[in-house]
Amino acid sequence: MVSGTRRKILLLxxxxxxxxxxxxxxxxxxxAAAVFEQDLTVLFMDEGIWQLLPDQHSAEIECKSIASTLxxxxxxxxxxxxxxxxxxxxxxxxxxTLTSKTILLGAAELPGFLDSxxxxxxx
Amino acid sequence: MKISxxxxxxxxxxxxxxxxxxxxxxxxxAGHELYRVFFYHEAVYHGSRLSVPAQDEIDRxxxxxxxxxxxxxxxxxxxxxxLKRGILxxxxxxxxxxGAHSIHPAFVIAGLGQLVDASxxxxxxxxxxx
Amino acid sequence: xxxxxxxxxxxxxxxxxxxxxxxxxxxxxxxxxxxxxxxLLRAYYKRFDASPAMRALxxxxxxxxxADKGRSIYLLSxxxxxxxxxxxxxxxxPKPDNCL
Numbered sequence: 001m002v003s004g005t006r007r008k009i010l011l012l013x014x015x016x017x018x019x020x021x022x023x024x025x026x027x028x029x030x031x032a033a034a035v036f037e038q039d040l041t042v043l044f045m046d047e048g049i050w051q052l053l054p055d056q057h058s059a060e061i062e063c064k065s066i067a068s069t070l071x072x073x074x075x076x077x078x079x080x081x082x083x084x085x086x087x088x089x090x091x092x093x094x095x096x097t098l099t100s101k102t103i104l105l106g107a108a109e110l111p112g113f114l115d116s117x118x119x120x121x122x123x
Numbered sequence: 124m125k126i127s128x129x130x131x132x133x134x135x136x137x138x139x140x141x142x143x144x145x146x147x148x149x150x151x152x153a154g155h156e157l158y159r160v161f162f163y164h165e166a167v168y169h170g171s172r173l174s175v176p177a178q179d180e181i182d183r184x185x186x187x188x189x190x191x192x193x194x195x196x197x198x199x200x201x202x203x204x205x206l207k208r209g210i211l212x213x214x215x216x217x218x219x220x221x222g223a224h225s226i227h228p229a230f231v232i233a234g235l236g237q238l239v240d241a242s243x244x245x246x247x248x249x250x251x252x253x
Numbered sequence: 254x255x256x257x258x259x260x261x262x263x264x265x266x267x268x269x270x271x272x273x274x275x276x277x278x279x280x281x282x283x284x285x286x287x288x289x290x291x292x293l294l295r296a297y298y299k300r301f302d303a304s305p306a307m308r309a310l311x312x313x314x315x316x317x318x319x320a321d322k323g324r325s326i327y328l329l330s331x332x333x334x335x336x337x338x339x340x341x342x343x344x345x346x347p348k349p350d351n352c353l
Contacts (some may be wrong), residue, residue: 005243014253017264022131022253025164025204032235035306038242064302118316119242121129122253218257 001112006120009033009040009079011021011103017066018058023051026123034076041117042073043105045084052083070100084110127151127158127241130250133165134174134183140166143251144183153242157196160187160242162230166252167205168225170198170230188229199237260342267345275343281341287331294344295315304349330349 011030015022033040044052051066058065070081079102088095088104095104105113114120128147132139143160153159158251162169174184200210209225214230216224226232242248255274256262257323259278261271271289276283284290305313307325320353322328329338337349 007242009242012253022164025131027251028203029163029238030165030233031306033242035308036236036239038239068300068302072303072305072309075305075312077308120250121248121250122250123131123244220257 002106007038008116008118009038010114010120011040013042013044013051014122015057015123016044016047017051018063019047021121022046023066024064024069025117026121027066027073029121029123030073030078031076034073040078042078043080043082043084043100043113045087047080049087049093049098049119051088052081052100052102053068053093054097054099067099073100081112124206124246125156125158125244126159127245127248129238129241129248129250130162130166130169130252131250133168133205135168136159136165137252138244140169140183141253144186144190146251147194147196151190151194152184153198153222155166157194157200158245159197159237159242160191161199161201161238162204163201163235163238164204164252167208167210168202170205170210170232171225172202173225174226174227188227191229194237199233200226201238202210204230205232258342258348260348264345265349266312271274272343272345274315275345279339281332281339281343283321288345289318289322290331291327291339291344294346296338298344298346304341304346305347307314307335307339310337310340 011026013023013026017023030040030042051070056065058066080103082105083095083102085104085106095102128143130140130143134140147157147160158224171183171184171186176182186199198233211221212226213223215221215232254264254266260277261267268293273283282289311323311325311328314328332339339348341349
């Protein structure tokens with residue numbers, strides 16, 4: 001079904017982890033791309049940065065843990081996550097408090113970074 | 124160009140879903156090939172055959188069906204999203220013993236592999252409702 | 254107790270005895286090697302709140318059980334066809350790759 005071409009895809013995660021299920025939908029799409037051997041990179045931006053916070057205790061709001069899914073992503077060859085530095089700054093979040101291996105992207109780097117991908121999946 | 128769409132927003136809850144349709148319509152009209160429209164998350168409601176819009180409202184389910192007919196695009200609903208929202212085809216209705224199917228005949232149910240396939244086989248893939 | 258595909262309707266109904274039942278229905282004999290993978294799957298589910306796709310299972314097996322067991326061919330020898338799916342069925346976990 002899926003053969004040959006390997007697309008360079010950017011998954012843009014802009015929603016908070018438990019504000020609806022769009023965050024979950026985005027991560028499931030990432031795992032699917034990985035299973036089908038695509039070159040997928042993840043960027044957290046805007047409200048999406050909250051997905052990277054520790055101690056989510058999502059069971060208390062009857063939700064599956066986004067943090068757990070992020071923890072499993074190295075097993076799908078998604079080893080690290082890009083984070084928009086400005087989104088962190090605006091929300092007064094220190095990058096050091098984030099879980100997972102994160103790579104910060106400054107405002108000046110962002111356009112070139114986005115341009116380097118063939119396709120954007122925006123969640 | 125070969126174009127596919129990823130639609131995330133539900134038909135009666137967001138403008139994005141309408142924008143997706145208008146974009147698809149314009150792309151087809153301009154001579155591009157519409158390969159696949161992948162409805163994921165809340166957008167699976169576009170595939171309900173039980174939707175009854177008011178007489179003076181646009182039938183947002185039907186117009187996708189008509190666009191697919193004209194353009195040859197495949198309309199796919201993501202299986203996990205569709206199942207939990209009660210959009211089932213015959214196979215799924217039997218598998219889970221739900222007694223009735225609810226999918227509009229112009230749509231098919233498939234997995235996220237079809238989103239990846241659309242990505243691989245299209246020159247452009249656009250997200251609406253993200 | 255089981256859906257039409259043989260997966261548990263209610264995951265709380267699982268027990269090692271139930272696992273034996275499901276395995277027998279699938280024609281699989283559960284020896285120590287199979288049990289090791291079943292326990293691995295349950296550990297994966299507990300840690301990541303999800304059933305693994307095949308590639309993640311292979312990686313995880315390599316990490317937790319050693320490189321010689323972190324190979325598709327090894328897992329296929331224990332659970333022929335679709336080790337992740339079959340393993341999850343016997344281990345009383347949700348179907349993996351639900352959306353694939």
